[in-house]
Amino acid sequence: MATVELRRVDKTFGTHQAIQGLDLSIADGEFVALVGPSGCGKSTTLRMIAGLEGVSGGAIVIGERDVSHLPARDRDIAMVFQSYALYPHMTVAENIGFGLKLRGTRRSRIAELVDEAAETLQLKEVLGRKPKELSGGQRQRVAMGRAMVRHPQVFLFDEPLSNLDAKLRVHMRAQIKKLHRQLTTTTIYVTHDQTEAMTLADRIVVMNHGRIEQVGTPHQLYGAPVSKFVAGFIGSPEMNFLEAVVDEAAATCDLTFADGSRLSLGEAHVGLPAGRPVTLGIRPEHLHLAGPGDPQDARLSGVVEVIEPLGADTLIHVIVAGRTLVARLAAEVGDRIALGVDRTRAHLFDPASGLTL
Amino acid sequence: MSMSSAPRSGSLAPYLFVLPATVLFVAYVVYPILYVICSSAYRWDGINQATFTGLANYIRLFTHDPAFVLAIRNAVLWAPLTILPQMLLGFAIAYMLETGVPRQAIYQAIFYLPAIISPVVVGIVWQRIYNPFGGLLSDIGFASGLRFLTVPFLSDTKVAIYAVIAVNVWQWTGFSMLLYVAGLKGLPTETLEAAKIEGATLRQTIVYVVWPMLRHVHLTLILLGVIGTLQTFPLIYMLTNGGPNHATESLPNYIFLQAFKLQSMGYASAISVVLMVIALALSLFQVRVLGARFALAE
Amino acid sequence: MTLTPSPRTIKTAVLTVLAAVWLVPVLMMLAVALMPPGQRAAGFGGLAIKGVSLSSFVTAFDRAPILMHFVNSLIITITSVVLVVVISSLAAYAFARMRFRGGEGLFYGLLATLMLPIPALIVPIFQLNKTFGLLDTYWGLILPYTALGVPFAVIIYRSFFSAIPQELEEAAKIDGCSTFGIWLRIVMPLSWPATSVVVIFQFMTSFNEFILALVTMDSNSLKPLTLVPLIYAGPFMAQPGPMFATLTLITIPVVAVYLLMQRFMIGGLTAGAVKG
Ligand SMILES: Nc1ncnc2c1ncn2[C@@H]1O[C@H](COP(=O)(O)OP(=O)(O)OP(=O)(O)O)[C@@H](O)[C@H]1O
Numbered sequence: 049m050a051t052v053e054l055r056r057v058d059k060t061f062g063t064h065q066a067i068q069g070l071d072l073s074i075a076d077g078e079f080v081a082l083v084g085p086s087g088c089g090k091s092t093t094l095r096m097i098a099g100l101e102g103v104s105g106g107a108i109v110i111g112e113r114d115v116s117h118l119p120a121r122d123r124d125i126a127m128v129f130q131s132y133a134l135y136p137h138m139t140v141a142e143n144i145g146f147g148l149k150l151r152g153t154r155r156s157r158i159a160e161l162v163d164e165a166a167e168t169l170q171l172k173e174v175l176g177r178k179p180k181e182l183s184g185g186q187r188q189r190v191a192m193g194r195a196m197v198r199h200p201q202v203f204l205f206d207e208p209l210s211n212l213d214a215k216l217r218v219h220m221r222a223q224i225k226k227l228h229r230q231l232t233t234t235t236i237y238v239t240h241d242q243t244e245a246m247t248l249a250d251r252i253v254v255m256n257h258g259r260i261e262q263v264g265t266p267h268q269l270y271g272a273p274v275s276k277f278v279a280g281f282i283g284s285p286e287m288n289f290l291e292a293v294v295d296e297a298a299a300t301c302d303l304t305f306a307d308g309s310r311l312s313l314g315e316a317h318v319g320l321p322a323g324r325p326v327t328l329g330i331r332p333e334h335l336h337l338a339g340p341g342d343p344q345d346a347r348l349s350g351v352v353e354v355i356e357p358l359g360a361d362t363l364i365h366v367i368v369a370g371r372t373l374v375a376r377l378a379a380e381v382g383d384r385i386a387l388g389v390d391r392t393r394a395h396l397f398d399p400a401s402g403l404t405l
Numbered sequence: 406m407s408m409s410s411a412p413r414s415g416s417l418a419p420y421l422f423v424l425p426a427t428v429l430f431v432a433y434v435v436y437p438i439l440y441v442i443c444s445s446a447y448r449w450d451g452i453n454q455a456t457f458t459g460l461a462n463y464i465r466l467f468t469h470d471p472a473f474v475l476a477i478r479n480a481v482l483w484a485p486l487t488i489l490p491q492m493l494l495g496f497a498i499a500y501m502l503e504t505g506v507p508r509q510a511i512y513q514a515i516f517y518l519p520a521i522i523s524p525v526v527v528g529i530v531w532q533r534i535y536n537p538f539g540g541l542l543s544d545i546g547f548a549s550g551l552r553f554l555t556v557p558f559l560s561d562t563k564v565a566i567y568a569v570i571a572v573n574v575w576q577w578t579g580f581s582m583l584l585y586v587a588g589l590k591g592l593p594t595e596t597l598e599a600a601k602i603e604g605a606t607l608r609q610t611i612v613y614v615v616w617p618m619l620r621h622v623h624l625t626l627i628l629l630g631v632i633g634t635l636q637t638f639p640l641i642y643m644l645t646n647g648g649p650n651h652a653t654e655s656l657p658n659y660i661f662l663q664a665f666k667l668q669s670m671g672y673a674s675a676i677s678v679v680l681m682v683i684a685l686a687l688s689l690f691q692v693r694v695l696g697a698r699f700a701l702a703e
Numbered sequence: 704m705t706l707t708p709s710p711r712t713i714k715t716a717v718l719t720v721l722a723a724v725w726l727v728p729v730l731m732m733l734a735v736a737l738m739p740p741g742q743r744a745a746g747f748g749g750l751a752i753k754g755v756s757l758s759s760f761v762t763a764f765d766r767a768p769i770l771m772h773f774v775n776s777l778i779i780t781i782t783s784v785v786l787v788v789v790i791s792s793l794a795a796y797a798f799a800r801m802r803f804r805g806g807e808g809l810f811y812g813l814l815a816t817l818m819l820p821i822p823a824l825i826v827p828i829f830q831l832n833k834t835f836g837l838l839d840t841y842w843g844l845i846l847p848y849t850a851l852g853v854p855f856a857v858i859i860y861r862s863f864f865s866a867i868p869q870e871l872e873e874a875a876k877i878d879g880c881s882t883f884g885i886w887l888r889i890v891m892p893l894s895w896p897a898t899s900v901v902v903i904f905q906f907m908t909s910f911n912e913f914i915l916a917l918v919t920m921d922s923n924s925l926k927p928l929t930l931v932p933l934i935y936a937g938p939f940m941a942q943p944g945p946m947f948a949t950l951t952l953i954t955i956p957v958v959a960v961y962l963l964m965q966r967f968m969i970g971g972l973t974a975g976a977v978k979g
């Protein structure tokens with residue numbers, strides 16, 4: 049087990065700069081998730097740590113060793129691929145034991161370790177089978193077994209669950225969490241699925257265009273996003289955004305929307321100059337049906353356009369100030385409703401830079 | 406995507422991987438090409454001192470050599486008369502096989518069988534088939550009254566070249582079939598089903614869907630067929646040795662004759678150069694202009 | 704393919720007739736080889752034999768050291784097959800997965816070799832063998848057979864390798880394989896369909912070749928099987944039986960190799976057979 053450090057890491061493919069000045073410190077035993085939109089450089093980052101891509105600049109340090117120019121096999125890491133990349137011509141046991149065999153581990157010792165891994169992952173019955181004779185979930189577990197068995201310093205996962213169906217994905221997510229608690233191996237986990245990131249990770253790294261947008265605990269990212277990008281990326285359904293202008297900045301922060309309707313954020317965001325354009329961000333779960341406790345100026349009203357029943361609760365789409373807001377509420381299509389805004393949970397962003405104000 | 410940017414133990418690896426192939430390529434392809442080009446400017450019997458004669462070999466080849474003209478004529482006949490039947494027959498067989506018949510593998514093996522038999526064997530066997538005295542065809546001819554089957558196929562200057570071409574078709578149709586089978590297997594089932602749903606008849610399906618979608622196979626077969634035409638040698642050597650009176654001469658056979666029977670290494674080299682130029686020009690035309698490829702599936 | 708254009712029976716009938724016609728020369732060869740001695744006048748080119756006898760084979764083995772020639776053929780063929788498989792798969796792996804200076808040029812050079820009529824090189828290859836003292840040696844045939852077989856094999860292997868998911872090789876890298884180790888332990892074991900194609904083609908080419916053998920080999924004791932009908936033409940020609948028995952013996956090994964590996968052929972030609 050070890051710490052992992054990226055120091056001003058750059059990566060260019062031809063003229064395309066995929067990663068720019070990435071700085072990241074991962075503690076020993078920590079579980080870090082990399083998230084971000086497609087093409088933002090998550091896989092590239094992981095592959096540089098693995099040694100499958102060279103760095104164009106900067107350094108990668110695992111433990112105390114600068115591994116930037118070491119080949120993959122000397123980095124003492126293991127990786128689980130999205131496609132699992134199991135060797136089709138080897139049995140499950142051979143797949144899992146291959147890395148050990150290459151390192152000259154004794155045959156009996158390999159058998160022991162493979163057995164142990166198979167035990168943990170419930171693969172004992174299928175050890176003699178070839179990958180094509182396995183179910184998707186079993187293949188996924190074999191890929192994990194192959195990574196675990198060597199007891200590497202770092203686990204790297206590149207969207208390991210995205211080829212599984214929804215139910216299995218939830219199950220494996222729990223398995224991975226349990227495994228990490230047992231093994232406490234430093235883990236870097238790339239995913240598209242923010243629920244996965246939120247539930248698994250100690251810290252989440254949000255990437256965008258080859259840069260880190262924000263690093264923090266799931267709680268921090270959810271509660272205090274540094275930018276509109278992070279705010280929109282974390283949380284589901286996505287945060288609602290409304291363009292507005294600050295029109296009264298003395299004692300309270302009052303906003304006017306394009307259609308002339310208004311909202312007061314109270315004392316939460318005082319200090320902005322009047323006339324400043326802002327983007328208001330408010331999560332669906334922070335909107336409620338306005339009741340007597342909601343001040344008149346902390347309400348947004350609109351017409352319900354669509355309802356999406358999810359079983360446990362319902363999402364509604366409400367047209368407010370010409371934009372669609374999503375709220376976690378029950379209502380009927382066509383209802384004219386007033387939404388109460390949880391003012392302390394509202395976020396303001398600079399429309400130009402996207403940064404949190 | 407390449408792994409080139411990944412850190413690796415030594416960037417010597419690719420060079421070590423291609424080294425043996427490169428050595429052989431240089432020794433047995435590059436060097437021989439340069440060698441024939443040089444030696445085509447000499448008069449040389451392969452043993453004694455060679456005399457430099459400049460372009461004399463080429464002048465003789467293009468102006469005073471009826472055998473060369475016959476060899477060229479034969480190549481011009483040979484290409485379409487082998488390639489087209491082999492393609493059409495090969496496609497027909499492959500299509501019938503691929504649309505479902507019992508024991509497909511056996512038929513496939515039978516049609517491909519001639520392609521794996523040595524030209525020595527093919528030559529001697531077909532000599533016997535074509536033999537006007539007790540050969541298979543003449544026996545059939547006499548028994549059935551079809552007198553045209555009793556002609557001396559291989560020693561009649563008018564017929565011999567077609568007789569040899571027929572053997573070539575027999576030998577290589579199976580190869581075309583094999584490539585078409587592979588090509589048909591690669592066709593997306595949905596497209597064929599879509600054609601069916603749109604009400605295409607069998608003929609329409611073949612003409613408008615299947616045949617056009619196998620374009621890359623056709624191009625490969627034409628490319629290989631043209632090159633094959635220009636290399637046709639062992640079969641002719643065994644069947645007729647270019648005779649009678651050069652009626653079935655091919656450029657390769659003529660090179661061999663000049664080099665090893667008449668000991669004119671220089672002249673044989675000049676023919677070799679001409680042959681290579683023709684082959685490269687035709688192949689490059691097909692690859693560049695028509696988009697033909699050697700890749701059998703890609 | 705789910706088209707059922709014409710009734711199966713029609714297709715089967717057409718194919719059967721065609722296949723029968725295609726088999727005639729081979730059947731005739733067998734018939735003449737199995738013809739009992741003294742039955743010169745069997746009709747239809749010898750197809751209509753009465754009775755079967757192995758005596759022509761016995762005569763062939765008596766009159767010529769068939770086994771010795773067969774062993775020569777095997778030595779030359781197997782060596783060149785092994786060399787072609789190793790040399791071209793190594794090169795193809797570099798072409799498929801690595802980018803290096805001169806790589807593309809070399810690849811296109813090899814490709815161009817396929818457009819070259821090989822008989823045009825027979826004079827210089829003969830002279831080359833002479834210069835290096837390879838005339839009348841096995842290597843005088845093995846090396847050119849290998850060299851001329853490599854380009855086609857490289858094409859087959861390269862397209863096959865390109866279809867192997869790259870993540871497999873990356874996984875192997877992380878597991879601790881060197882580049883050579885990946886080739887040996889992952890890529891080659893997965894590429895047996897391509898290897899079968901290469902083996903079949905190279906085996907046939909090397910085993911059947913006789914022109915280069917004719918000019919390279921002087922001593923009868925080194926000549927391959929294909930030259931037997933030419934060397935012993937005199938004594939044999941008078942007797943079709945032993946001659947055709949010899950032709951049959953030349954044909955058996957290639958047919959055996961083909962039948963053994965046939966089922967891998969189509970897979971090898973279509974490539975991309977490897978899935979995770
Ligand atoms: N080998 C390569 N050559 C050229 N460009 C590449 C290469 N690998 C990645 N890129 C580019 O680098 C950028 C980052 O790619 P990367 O695969 O890291 O994205 P990602 O965040 O993993 O996306 P996804 O979520 O879709 O997997 C992309 O623009 C991609 O096109």
Ligand SMILES: [Mg+2]
Pocket residue numbers: 090091092
């Ligand atoms: Mg990715």
